[in-house]
Amino acid sequence: MAFTLINARPSPFGRKVAIVMREKGIAYDTRFDVPWGDETCTPQYSPLEQLPILITEQDENIYDSAYILDWLEARFPVPALLPAEPDARLNAQKRRMLGERLMEVVQALVFEMLRPEPSAPWIDRQTRKVRGALGELERLYGDHAPRGDTRPDLGDIAVATTLLGIEFALTSGLSPDIAVLRWREGHPTLDSAVSALEARPSFAATRPQMMEVDLQATVA
Numbered sequence: 499m500a501f502t503l504i505n506a507r508p509s510p511f512g513r514k515v516a517i518v519m520r521e522k523g524i525a526y527d528t529r530f531d532v533p534w535g536d537e538t539c540t541p542q543y544s545p546l547e548q549l550p551i552l553i554t555e556q557d558e559n560i561y562d563s564a565y566i567l568d569w570l571e572a573r574f575p576v577p578a579l580l581p582a583e584p585d586a587r588l589n590a591q592k593r594r595m596l597g598e599r600l601m602e603v604v605q606a607l608v609f610e611m612l613r614p615e616p617s618a619p620w621i622d623r624q625t626r627k628v629r630g631a632l633g634e635l636e637r638l639y640g641d642h643a644p645r646g647d648t649r650p651d652l653g654d655i656a657v658a659t660t661l662l663g664i665e666f667a668l669t670s671g672l673s674p675d676i677a678v679l680r681w682r683e684g685h686p687t688l689d690s691a692v693s694a695l696e697a698r699p700s701f702a703a704t705r706p707q708m709m710e711v712d713l714q715a716t717v718a
């Protein structure tokens with residue numbers, strides 16, 4: 499197998515890469531890791547000690563999910579997952595950027611809530627960002643309705659993996675039940691866009707799963 503994807507079972511960042519590879523028809527093997535565990539292999543492959551990491555046939559390590567997507571788009575341009583027309587391309591890149599940054603904000607919020615003494619101002623700040631990004635995505639998806647039977651763009655994939663990752667974190671108990679994270683409530687356009695995307699084989703084959711990890715211990 500040419501590519502190995504180092505991933506974590508519940509990771510929305512890793513799922514995003516896996517979906518892009520499937521949509522592009524690129525074969526890969528998966529190696530699951532627990533990046534917060536003592537036994538993690540991530541430092542061997544990435545100075546940032548984070549997954550996902552894509553290892554090529556030439557043993558090149560490609561890391562950070564956004565860079566991996568750029569790398570894949572450059573090396574495997576067909577099928578393209580970004581529109582060629584500039585306005586449509588910038589729109590897809592904006593949705594992608596919001597989806598990716600939203601996941602990072604949510605991660606910061608969840609980790610703060612798990613700390614022994616969470617900071618209320620910090621939580622307020624992250625909560626505002628989550629609310630703002632969700633509102634903006636709801637607005638942007640008013641003009642862009644993905645369908646389950648057409649190939650999604652990188653914006654759709656980033657937004658859907660983030661939102662489904664948040665949902666998984668809530669339902670699996672990885673995250674505390676934080677009201678602002680229940681994004682389907684109050685965002686009907688995002689709800690139907692993500693539901694359409696979830697039906698695709700690339701999404702069905704990469705559903706998040708639980709991993710053995712004590713997140714609270716990593717921030718205590």
Ligand SMILES: N[C@@H](CCC(=O)N[C@@H](CS)C(=O)NCC(=O)O)C(=O)O
Nearest residue numbers: 509511533547548549550562563564
């Ligand atoms: N910006 C990174 C974020 C990736 C990320 O946060 N990965 C988590 C797993 S979902 C991780 O490896 N965390 C370990 C750490 O940050 O030390 C990306 O997009 O790849």
